[in-house]
Amino acid sequence: QQPVQSPQAVILREGEDAVINCSSSKALYSVHWYRQKHGEAPVFLMILLKGGEQKGHEKISASFNEKKQQSSLYLTASQLSYSGTYFCGTADSNYQLIWGAGTKLIIKP
């Protein structure tokens, strides 16, 4: 079953923060986060494995709550380059990755 991403879209001013959520009805083994610019291929951001870890680099970080079967992506002090559509992919014990519908992020100057 496809993970549910929320919100579907968000508009921010440069410098504001954003949180994108990804929830699954199934027990998860890992969560993958990607960003896609219009007309381009998705670019890998990070993977989180079960165990409730949190990862981050620069101003983008993510958490994975295994018990709640959800992950959140945090974008701090957003930059214009953060614009795009963010996808989460979830893998269960069968190791098949299933993708969410995406969250469109628009950053305005």
Next chain:
Amino acid sequence: DGGITQSPKYLFRKEGQNVTLSCEQNLNHDAMYWYRQDPGQGLRLIYYSQIVNDFQKGDIAEGYSVSREKKESFPLTVTSAQKNPTAFYLCASSAGLGTDTQYFGPGTRLTVL
């Protein structure tokens, strides 16, 4: 440089024709994938392959076929049986299934005339 290449970037097809989309990787990855993306939508899995000479259907395999004769190559054929093939097609590869990072090619935009 290691990476994934897809060709062509744009492809136009007449109704009733079969077309083949190329995907090549030099990352020495075992697993390869084909996804379809419609405007404003997420990624839907067409086929995936974990090893040479083996592949599995994804969620929307009807009207598509693949082969995996070499580790580096995973071509996708869009057959005339696919009723609505106009879409953006993405190929990806990973070292293994599940927890491994998938790396994507630049994509092929297929338009049926």
